[in-house]
Amino acid sequence: MIDIVVLGLNHKTADISIRECLAFSSDQAEEALDRFRSVAAIDEVVMLSTCNRVELILASHDPEAATEAARRCLSEWKAIEVERFAAALYNHRNDDAVRHVFRVASSLDSMVVGEPQILGQLKNAYRLATEKKTSGVVLNRLMHRAFSVAKRVRTETGIGDHAVSISYAAIELAKKIFGSLEGKNVLLIGAGEMAELAVEHLIRNRCGEIRVANRTLNRAMELAKRFRGQAVGLAEVSESLVRADIVISSTGASGLVVTRDQVRSVMRPRRNKPIFFIDIAVPRDIDPEIHKLPNAYVYDIDDLKGVVDENIQDRQKEAQKAERIIDEAVIQFRSWMESLDAVPTIVAIRQKIEAIADAEMQKIFHQQPLWTDDDRQAVQRMTHALINKILHEPTQYLRRNGVMGNLPAQLDVVRKLFHLDPE
Amino acid sequence: MHALLTAAAIAYVLSCAGAIAHLYLRRDVFLKASSALLPIGMLLQLVWIGEAWIRLGHFPVYNLPETVTVLSCILAGVYLGFGFYIRMPVLGVFSTTLTAVLSLVASVPPSAPAADVKVFKSFWVFFHVVSVFVGEAFFALACGIGIMYLIQESGIKNKQRGFFFSRMPSLETLDSAGYACIVAGFTLLTVGLVTGFVYAKMTWGHFLSWDPKEVWSVITWILYAVLIHERLAVGWRGRKSAIMAIVGFGVVLFTFLGVNFLLEGHHGDFTRF
Numbered sequence: 001m002i003d004i005v006v007l008g009l010n011h012k013t014a015d016i017s018i019r020e021c022l023a024f025s026s027d028q029a030e031e032a033l034d035r036f037r038s039v040a041a042i043d044e045v046v047m048l049s050t051c052n053r054v055e056l057i058l059a060s061h062d063p064e065a066a067t068e069a070a071r072r073c074l075s076e077w078k079a080i081e082v083e084r085f086a087a088a089l090y091n092h093r094n095d096d097a098v099r100h101v102f103r104v105a106s107s108l109d110s111m112v113v114g115e116p117q118i119l120g121q122l123k124n125a126y127r128l129a130t131e132k133k134t135s136g137v138v139l140n141r142l143m144h145r146a147f148s149v150a151k152r153v154r155t156e157t158g159i160g161d162h163a164v165s166i167s168y169a170a171i172e173l174a175k176k177i178f179g180s181l182e183g184k185n186v187l188l189i190g191a192g193e194m195a196e197l198a199v200e201h202l203i204r205n206r207c208g209e210i211r212v213a214n215r216t217l218n219r220a221m222e223l224a225k226r227f228r229g230q231a232v233g234l235a236e237v238s239e240s241l242v243r244a245d246i247v248i249s250s251t252g253a254s255g256l257v258v259t260r261d262q263v264r265s266v267m268r269p270r271r272n273k274p275i276f277f278i279d280i281a282v283p284r285d286i287d288p289e290i291h292k293l294p295n296a297y298v299y300d301i302d303d304l305k306g307v308v309d310e311n312i313q314d315r316q317k318e319a320q321k322a323e324r325i326i327d328e329a330v331i332q333f334r335s336w337m338e339s340l341d342a343v344p345t346i347v348a349i350r351q352k353i354e355a356i357a358d359a360e361m362q363k364i365f366h367q368q369p370l371w372t373d374d375d376r377q378a379v380q381r382m383t384h385a386l387i388n389k390i391l392h393e394p395t396q397y398l399r400r401n402g403v404m405g406n407l408p409a410q411l412d413v414v415r416k417l418f419h420l421d422p423e
Numbered sequence: 424m425h426a427l428l429t430a431a432a433i434a435y436v437l438s439c440a441g442a443i444a445h446l447y448l449r450r451d452v453f454l455k456a457s458s459a460l461l462p463i464g465m466l467l468q469l470v471w472i473g474e475a476w477i478r479l480g481h482f483p484v485y486n487l488p489e490t491v492t493v494l495s496c497i498l499a500g501v502y503l504g505f506g507f508y509i510r511m512p513v514l515g516v517f518s519t520t521l522t523a524v525l526s527l528v529a530s531v532p533p534s535a536p537a538a539d540v541k542v543f544k545s546f547w548v549f550f551h552v553v554s555v556f557v558g559e560a561f562f563a564l565a566c567g568i569g570i571m572y573l574i575q576e577s578g579i580k581n582k583q584r585g586f587f588f589s590r591m592p593s594l595e596t597l598d599s600a601g602y603a604c605i606v607a608g609f610t611l612l613t614v615g616l617v618t619g620f621v622y623a624k625m626t627w628g629h630f631l632s633w634d635p636k637e638v639w640s641v642i643t644w645i646l647y648a649v650l651i652h653e654r655l656a657v658g659w660r661g662r663k664s665a666i667m668a669i670v671g672f673g674v675v676l677f678t679f680l681g682v683n684f685l686l687e688g689h690h691g692d693f694t695r696f
Contacts, residue, residue, distance in 0.1 A: 173579070175593060176575070176579065176588065176593050176594070177579065177593060177594050177595065178593060178594075178595045179592065179593035179594075179595045179596040268657065268658075270658070271657070271658025271660075272657070272658040272659065272660050272661060273658070273660070274594060274595065274661065291580065294661055294662050294663065295660065295661040295662070297579060297580070299582070303582045306582060306583075306584075307584065
C-alpha cells in the first residue's frame with residue numbers, strides 16, 4: 001500500500017529566517033530530486049520551493065522511513081540541524097496530504113489567499129519532477145487532480161476576484177509613501193512573476209522611467225523591452241539607486257544585493273528623496289538595516305504579509321466554498337488511491353468481465369429461445385470457466401507483485417488497459 | 424460685545440469636536456459641520472475686531488485677549504484658505520483644537536484698555552502684527568503637519584498600520600505641504616519683522632532695541648531660515664524636517680507667550696491680561 005506524505009514548512013509555521021535557509025533554487029531542486037531518488041523508501045517525490053514554502057510531496061511504501069530520510073536530506077543539504085526546523089515542519093499523510101496539496105494548488109494555503117502565482121509554481125515543480133522522472137503514477141495523478149481542482153476553485157468561487165496580492169499590497173504602501181506614483185522611477189532587480197506583476201501595477205499608475213538589472217544581461221534586456229525600460233547590469237545597481245524611487249528586488253542571489261552603505265552613500269545625491277525597497281526575494285536581497293536609514297523604507301515579503309492580512313478576511317467566505325470543492329476532490333482521490341491496491345483491481349477486472357459476459361449471454365439466450373435450461377447452464381459454465389482461465393495469470397501476477405513493489409505503476413497500466421476508471 | 428467672543432469660542436470648540444468625530448467615525452457629516460462652524464467663529468471674531476477697532480481707535484492687539492482673538496481668527500482663516508485647499512481633514516483636528524484653545528483664552532473678560540495707545544495708531548502696526556500672525560499661523564500648520572508626518576512615518580517604519588494609516592495622507596504629500604507652510608510662514612515673518620524694524624525706527628529712532636521679543640523673533644527667523652536653507656542645499660526632508668517644524672513652532676510659542684511671562688520688554692504689554 002502506498003502512502004502520500006507531505007513534509008514541509010510554510011510562512012505560517014516558519015519565519016523568513018528559517019525559510020531562507022531551506023529555500024531551493026531550481027538548480028538546487030534538480031540536484032535534490034536526484035538525491036531523493038536514491039533513497040529507497042521514497043518512491044516518488046515532487047519538490048515545491050517558493051518564497052513562502054518548502055514542501056516535499058512524497059509517495060512511499062514506508063512513510064516513516066521516507067519522512068525520516070527526507071528530513072535528514074534537508075538538514076544535510078542545507079547544512080542546518082534538524083532541530084532548528086523540525087518544529088516548523090508539518091507532516092501530512094494520505095487524505096490530509098492530498099487535501100493540503102489541493103489547498104496549496106487552489107491558493108487556499110497562500111499568504112494571500114487566492115493569489116494566482118502558486119499554481120504556476122506548483123506546475124513548474126511538477127515539470128521538474130517529471131523531467132527528473134521522480135514523479136510516478138501516484139504523484140502524476142495527484143498533481144493533475146490538483147491542477148484541475150485549482151481551476152475549478154478559481155472559476156467557481158470568487159477567491160481571485162479582488163486583485164489582492166503581495167505585489168498589490170506593495171503598491172498600496174508605495175502610495176502611502178509617495179502619494180501619487182506618477183513619474184516615480186522604478187528599478188527592478190532580478191525577475192520573477194510577483195516582481196513583474198508589481199511593475200505592471202506601477203505602469204498602470206503611470207510610473208516614470210523603468211530600469212531592469214539582472215545577472216544575465218539578456219534577461220534584463222528582454223524585460224526592459226517588455227516594460228519599455230532600460231537594461232543595466234548588476235554592477236550598475238549602485239548608480240541606478242540615485243535615480244530610483246521604488247526598487248523591487250527578486251533575485252535568486254544567496255547574499256545581499258543592496259547593502260546599507262550603498263544606500264547611505266546615495267542619499268545625499270538623491271537629496272534625501274524617499275526610496276522604497278520592495279524585497280520579494282527569499283533569501284532577502286535588501287539589507288534590512290536600510291530600513292533604519294532616514295527616508296528609506298524596506299518591506300520584505302513577511303512585512304507585506306502583514307499588510308495583506310486584512311484583505312484576507314474578505315476572501316474567507318469564498319474560501320469556504322473552495323474547501324467544499326476540495327473535500328469532494330479528496331474523497332474522489334481517496335477512492336482512486338484505494339483502488340491502487342491489488343485486490344480491488346482484481347475484483348474490478350473480474351466484475352467488469354463478468355458484466356460483459358452476462359450481457360452477452362442474455363443477448364444469445366434471447367436469440368435462441370429453443371435452448372433448454374441445461375443448454376443455458378452449459379453455456380454459463382463455459383463462460384465462467386473461460387473468465388477464470390483467462391484471469392488466472394493476471395490475477396496471480398498482480399498478487400505476486402503486490403509484495404514486490406512498484407505495484408502502483410503496473411496497477412495503473414492495468415486499470416487503464418481495462419478502462420476501470422472512467423473519467 | 425464680549426458675547427461675540429464667547430459665541431466664537433463655542434463655534435470653534437464645536438468645530439474641533441466635529442473634526443475629531445470625523446477622524447474616528449469617518450462620517451462626512453461631521454467634517455461638513457466642522458468646516459461650516461469654523462468660518463462662523465471666524466466671522467464673529469472679525470465683527471468683534473472691527474467693532475473694537477472703531478471703539479478703541481486702533482487695531483486691537485494691546486492685551487492678551489485681544490491679541491489671541493486676532494491670532495485665533497487668523498489661524499482659522501489660514502486653515503480655511505490653505506488647509507481645505509490641500510484637503511487634509513486630519514490637519515483640521517490639530518488646527519481647530521489650537522483655534523479653539525486660543526479663542527477660549529480670548530473669551531476671558533478683558534482688562535482696562537491701554538494707557539498709551541499712540542504707538543498703535545499706525546498702519547505699520549497693523550501690517551506688522553497681521554503678517555507676523557499669519558506667518559505664525561502657517562508655522563502652526565507646519566507643526567501640525569510635522570506631527571502627522573511623524574505619526575504616519577512611525578507607522579510605516581514600525582510596519583504597523585495603525586489607526587492613522589488609512590486616515591492620513593502620504594508622506595510625500597505631508598512633507599511638501601509642511602514645506603509649503605514653512606515657506607509661506609517664513610516669507611510673512613520676514614515681512615513682519617521688516618515692518619516692525621521700520622516702525623521701530625520711526626517711533627523710537629533705532630531698528631533694534633534688543634527687546635527680548637525682538638531677539639527671540641530673530642532667533643525664530645534664523646531657525647526657519649536654516650531649515651529652508653538646509654532643505655534647498657542638502658535636501659533636508661522627511662523626519663528631520665518634520666521635527667524641525669515642531670521645534671520651530673515651539674520657539675514661536677515661546678516667543679509669543681514665554682518671553683512675555685518670563686522676560687521684560689516693550690512688547691510685554693501686548694500679552695498682559
